[in-house]
Amino acid sequence: MTKRIVITGTDTGIGKTVFSAGLAGLLDGSYWKPVQSGLDGETDSEVVERLAGLPPGRVLPEVYRLKSPLSPHRSAELDGVAIEAAKLSLPALPGPLVIEGAGGLMVPLNRQTKLIDIFAQWQLPVILCARTALGTINHTLLSIEALRARSIPLIGLAFIGDEVADTQRTIVEFSGVPQLGRLPHLDPLTGKTLRDAMTTSFDLGLITGVE
Numbered sequence: 705m706t707k708r709i710v711i712t713g714t715d716t717g718i719g720k721t722v723f724s725a726g727l728a729g730l731l732d733g734s735y736w737k738p739v740q741s742g743l744d745g746e747t748d749s750e751v752v753e754r755l756a757g758l759p760p761g762r763v764l765p766e767v768y769r770l771k772s773p774l775s776p777h778r779s780a781e782l783d784g785v786a787i788e789a790a791k792l793s794l795p796a797l798p799g800p801l802v803i804e805g806a807g808g809l810m811v812p813l814n815r816q817t818k819l820i821d822i823f824a825q826w827q828l829p830v831i832l833c834a835r836t837a838l839g840t841i842n843h844t845l846l847s848i849e850a851l852r853a854r855s856i857p858l859i860g861l862a863f864i865g866d867e868v869a870d871t872q873r874t875i876v877e878f879s880g881v882p883q884l885g886r887l888p889h890l891d892p893l894t895g896k897t898l899r900d901a902m903t904t905s906f907d908l909g910l911i912t913g914v915e
């Protein structure tokens with residue numbers, strides 16, 4: 705059973721948190737957003753609290769909560785703090801853990817370290833979230849190359865958005881990375897509509913490696 709999974713994406717704002725909430729709920733696991741930049745409105749952890757349907761205590765506290773909705777390296781500077789890679793050590797807890805990055809892979813945490821460097825240290829299996837809209841072929845294939853260059857294990861692709869069959873097929877064929885499923889745009893977006901969509905769209909066995 706794959707117990708700890710990193711959720712990353714081709715960009716910010718593409719649905720990593722919503723997908724993470726759905727996955728954490730399906731796995732009856734825990735969720736961790738180590739670095740949160742932007743505190744106005746709901747944080748990612750609060751979204752997951754609202755959508756995942758998990759028991760209390762399953763959404764772990766962030767290590768860094770940064771005020772400005774900017775790249776973490778800059779948001780940290782504006783808050784007068786420095787993000788230290790050593791403080792991003794993996795929590796040890798029973799059960800599955802869904803870990804969400806911040807933005808895309810090459811996002812800096814400080815002036816020396818990018819998020820992908822942390823993922824390379826962790827060597828945990830990764831799910832790459834990607835839009836289906838125009839532009840995603842380039843973004844997704846570039847992200848896959850970056851993961852492969854660092855031997856970061858990639859479980860597969862979680863597409864988010866309306867079906868664009870040839871785009872999804874093209875990405876899978878060029879990369880050889882499997883499509884785990886596609887989460888459509890949900891309206892309304894609720895815990896129930898999310899759980900139903902995740903159950904319909906994703907094969908947990910493909911994700912956890914357990915039939």
Ligand SMILES: Nc1ncnc2c1ncn2[C@@H]1O[C@H](COP(=O)(O)OP(=O)(O)OP(=O)(O)O)[C@@H](O)[C@H]1O
Pocket residue numbers: 713715716717718719720721722723748805806807808864865887888889890891893
């Ligand atoms: N499947 C979906 N159905 C409806 N709305 C969605 C879906 N996925 C994402 N959204 C909406 O799109 C916006 C961005 O989604 P989300 O916060 O999950 O992005 P993100 O990739 O986690 O961003 P960040 O890089 O800031 O963590 C949010 O308003 C969210 O509610």
Ligand SMILES: C[C@H](N)[C@H](N)CCCCCC(=O)O
Pocket residue numbers: 716717740741742772773774775776806807808811
């Ligand atoms: C603020 C946003 N919601 C995310 N938390 C951080 C996104 C960082 C993106 C950096 C970049 O790629 O330019």
Ligand SMILES: [Mg+2]
Pocket residue numbers: 720721722748804
């Ligand atoms: Mg998010």
